[in-house]
Amino acid sequence: MNEYDSNRIYDLTSRIGFKKTYVKEEADCFILNTCHIREKATEKVYDEIGRIKKDFKKTKKPLVIVSGCVAQAESEEMMKREPYIDILIGPQSYHKISDLILSYNRKKQKINETKFDAVNKFDELEKVSNLQNKISSYLTIQEGCDKFCHFCVVPYTRGPEYSRPFKQIVNEAYNLVDNGVREIILLGQNVNAYNFSKSNKNFTLSSLIRELNNIKNLKRIRYMTSHPKDMTEDLISCHKDCEKLMPIIHLPIQSGSDKILRLMNRKHDRNFYLSTIKKLKNVNKNIKISSDFIIGYPGEAKKDFEETLDLIQKIGFVNSYSFIFSPRPGTPAARKKLNNLLESKKRLIKLQNILEKLQLENNKNYLHQYCEVLIENKLENQEKYFGRTKYMSPVIFDSNNCNPGELINVKITSFNQNNLFGFHKVNKVQAA
Ligand code: SAM
Ligand code: SF4
Secondary structure (H helix, E strand, C coil), rough: CHHHHHHHHHHHHHHCCCCCCCCCCEEEEEEECCCCCCHHHHHHHHHHHHHHHHCCCCCHHHHHEEEHHHHHHHHHHHHCCCCCCEEEEEEEEEHHHHHHHHHHHHHHHCCCEECCCCCHHHHHCCCCCCCCCEEEEEEEECCCCCCCCCCCCCHHHCCEEEEEHHHHHHHHHHHHHCHHHHHHHEECCCCHHHHHEEEEEEEEEEHHHHCCCCCCCCCEEEEEEECEEEEECHHHHHHHHCCEEEEEEEEECCCCCCCHHHHHCCCHHHHHHHHHHHHHHHCCCEEEEEEEECCCCCCHHHHHHHHHHHHHHHHCCCCCEECCCCCCCCCCHHHHHCHHHHHCCCCCCHHHHHHHHHHHHHHHCCCCCEEEEEEEEEEECEEEEEEECCCCEEEEEEECCCCCCEEEEEEEECCCCCCCCECCCCCCCCCC
């Protein structure tokens, strides 16, 4: 979501003459769009400001803006800890960025803008074209969360659940496709909780997917991140009816133990999760699932961890993420006794080894097969291209004739854990 927000911040600031530079020393302004989900992400912000300070010590002081969830959660503390910051903007206030910069330039007074204002933000953003023209683009449809998992800061930093107006999203999708986008990834902290009502009509994520499925030049649709509780029958049926909807779903479970799921306040158990996956596979047997896992949650015993490993083997997850529990200020879990960190690290390594093995086995299945790839770009100074399979796996391949945005069949000749490699030759390939 920060990638989407960063692009929109760029769209907004380009209207007051700002341009991107890839040469650090040339910059007059740094905007750090930050994440507060784990402590490590937060600390990175201070490290980066430290580097900017050092680089500009002998020259000018650039304008330093911190936006995003760290600005929201730690605003007062940040201004005290790092006086080099000039402007702080929360994730629901960034539509005001240009006015704030102009005001700062006039008055030279530090600004702290962290109001919760999701409705106003999207109404304002609607007036500024989304200039994104990559082949694959994010599109935020929903923000915030009302679920209050005990480990998570999102309900406090992004605020309550808010769904953007249906028509506003559809217009933005058409705009993106007109710019050359061929894949749209619908985004939300709880994307499948999307729910918008107007004139007695109710729109859900499935209504949106069905609408986007009709956009002529759009080739692929994805959505993330979903909560298991919100995987409705209607959404599941989209995986049968909508040919542009890709057969991979990021559906975090966090833990395979019912005891831990209860302590996390996840509002679903292991059986509910398994039955949801069964329903998905019943409508499309090719669906694959990825997940997030939190290891070392307060109270996680060896048995709970083993139940997580067992679930991983049962489901055979692909492309998953795993983290050691990071206590976040203000959340209920932060008040609990921490697990032994060394033991948690050992568990994380064990779990990641299993996930890596599954990923490798999954990639091995592609060997000597043709698979459908959406081409995203040509690699610099090489006759090689980059694209992704339906399941998001990155593919690097040689081709004698192809263009970004095309869907082609690539023959896979080798693989590693993260990538597939192959070739594409016009007139010689058959669909898998
Ligand atoms: N809404 C999604 C869901 O319900 O699963 C998750 C969104 S959350 C922004 C992204 C991921 O960060 C979570 O799935 C979780 O695994 C991880 N995460 C969140 N808080 C964490 C914490 N305190 N410590 C470690 N990982 C955390
Ligand atoms: Fe955080 Fe997801 Fe739980 Fe909401 S549902 S509190 S975003 S982990």
